[in-house]
Amino acid sequence: MATSLHLEAANLPEDAIEVARIADAWGVKGWFKVVPHSADPEALFSAKRWFLQPSERGAKAFTGTVLLNIRQAKDHSDTVVAWAEGVDDRDAAEALRGARVFVPRSSFPSTGTDEYYWVDLIGLQVVNREGVALGQVRELMSTGPQTVLVLAYEQDGKAQERMIPFVSAFVDKVELAEKRITVDWQPDY
CATH class of the missing domain: 2.30.30.240 (PRC-barrel domain)
Structure with missing residues (x-):
């Protein structure tokens, strides 16, 4: 299967926190569905750089840690969908299925008084x-x-x-x- 998945190897930041996993492709233009670990996925929307690691089981389209530059992430119905540089079609998006999504804690939005992550x-x-x-x-x-x-x-x-x-x-x-x-x-x- 020829896929147009272009991922950049990266080191996981020391303050990286797992915030979601990629569920599946969404549409034909490289968008993918994301399942956040939190009911309030603000960190996903505020971070423009996501770090991915392959799922623990199943086929792996990549190894180690890779960097995904997010073009857009948004709420859609009851899920979150995202589109990233280097993921340009459905096959590329499907190749990310199961990947674990990490973002640096330093890129989380600031909390208000008496608010905590x-x-x-x-x-x-x-x-x-x-x-x-x-x-x-x-x-x-x-x-x-x-x-x-x-x-x-x-x-x-x-x-x-x-x-x-x-x-x-x-x-x-x-x-x-x-x-x-x-x-x-x-x-x-």
């Missing part, structure tokens, strides 16, 4: 007002009306999980530099 909260230690360690943020979960911190901790040598709503009623402060979140929550809740 989920990726910045993962790994933070959570303590309550009394200084009791409640666990480490393993992931965040959207439950519709609110986001929930999912904490991992150990009790009696066994891995446990604790969930705390990420709302101002329970979250006193987020200190990114100290890698800590202080909450109004008790270990036995």
Whole structure:
């Protein structure tokens, strides 16, 4: 299969964060569908340079890390579609299927007061007002009306999980530099 896929080898930036994967070709002119890992894919729209790595399984059209210069990325119905330099037809777009999309954290849009990217909260230690360690943020979960911190901790040598709503009623402060979140929550809740 002859394809017109022209990709430039690149080094993955140290602050690169995986934000999406490429699902499939979209149309015949080289556009492709993108599945963002976040409900709010602002980083995809603001970054003009995406770094791709091949999917862990399946056919690979490229190896290592490649740079994709994005001509355009936009919302379309319930998905995101994008068009990049060097991807000029449907075959080239199909060759990207399954690729993992990374963008540098430094190219994310700035957050407002009391706004945080989920990726910045993962790994933070959570303590309550009394200084009791409640666990480490393993992931965040959207439950519709609110986001929930999912904490991992150990009790009696066994891995446990604790969930705390990420709302101002329970979250006193987020200190990114100290890698800590202080909450109004008790270990036995």
